[in-house]
Amino acid sequence: MTREDMYQRLDRIRHELREMRQETDSPAVDNCLREMGIYLYNALLYLGDPEELCPEEIF
């Protein structure tokens, strides 16, 4: 898998996570998804950090 492929797959997962956070009624699940989102953001950062990533997308 290329770096670009990995980036795109992780970015899709990140967007799915954000959608799921809107849907879950469990604070426990929401909290885990939020934590995963922070780590996913970091993984994307290590893979190349394209322009569209900005601070307000982390939290």
Add this chain to the structure above:
Amino acid sequence: MIDSFNGPKAAQSKYWDPYSQTLSREKLDQRHLRKIQKLIKFAYENTDFYRELYDKAGMNPGDIRTWDDFYQRVPFTDKPDFMAEQASRPPFAVEALPREHAHTSLMTSGTTGVPMRMVYTRYDEVAAGDLYSTIWWDAGIRPGDSFYFCFAFGPWAGLWAAFWACKRFGGITYSGSGFSTEERIKQIMSFRPSVVLGTPTYLLHMSDVAEKMGVDLRQAGVKLLSGGGEPGFNIPVTRQALMEKWGAKIGDIYGLGETVTASCECGANSGGVHLHEWNFHGYAADPETDSPAPEGKIGELIITCYRRLGQIFIKYRTHDLVQMQHHFDHGCGWSWAFLPGSVLGRTDYMIVIRGMNIFPTAIENLLGQVAGASHHYEIHITRDGGMDRVAVKVEAREDVPAGSYAAVAKTAKDVYRSNISLGIDVEVLSPGSLPRYELKSKRIFDQRPPEVRRKLER
């Protein structure tokens, strides 16, 4: 079957973050400008501090299109700005995110005046841990190794960042908090950690205490001494003493409490640190003009932090003097800017004698050439008749008889005169005369009137 801590390909990597650590200078600089533009816009839209600062300067975030715009139009920020902000909008200066995202609050070491309160988000903690992870991976430390903290887990940020790194990196952490130096030494001999974390001065103090206990720390199997808080890890006399007494490599970290961490040493042990350019933009500013200093010239490090979002630091004056090299080859393969000797001094501690700029680091380094002098010393700076004067107090080594102290002092004076053409008063003291510190040691005492000191005393 339980998977290994790292995936099979990652486990073979030479670098913690291969992409960023080896990215070309051109691409790093392109990214820096993009990140700076985004951060300025974010800070303007989300903090009163930056909106007021930039409005007052007649600057709009959209104006910053080039490096010249950044260097010439964006105002500097400094610790007093943040302290004033902390006083007027307590408890934290320049918060950009809703308080619910705040995760940890710590303080600067606060050697003068009121400490600056800092607030970190979860994201900041993960980012801060990256620096230590980078240095550990390069030094051959891997999940399964272990870490011993000679640290009270008080409000000083530096070693908290190392602890946050451990939580990601893998490997057991041992806390030395609440134990005496003797107890910590016994634990280190028992636990045999791979990495011991502390300030260089305290780690040297531990080695002295161990010798008195009849303990040889080289038998503990420690691979790496890491940490920071003061420049000793890259001061040759201190570095050499630590490596000899512990039988371990050194992994220096340089950072500020405000921004947590900024730079780290590579595995090539090349006598300096690399600026963590994935987290920060940094440049050396000429102390006289504030313009970017030419490549390799000493200047004040000015930093902008992309991965510290609890509070925003843009063009922040560190008051630390560095020599920044963007083009070098010492075998590590990193592309991040190199700072030989790490921090070379402080703008506020620069001494001007007969028009010559002298930094205390030079005085410290030369002590290594003085037979009979130990690594415990203080530098006192005074002003007499309009002239800056420097005096050094240094403890003699244990094996030097008191009758030889005057000879050691004369040797030291001769070393200073022949190397930096400076007449320095040297007083040699008996071992154990000077105070020892667990966190940042206080080695420089500037007793000049405040109005003649160059800049802020941090």
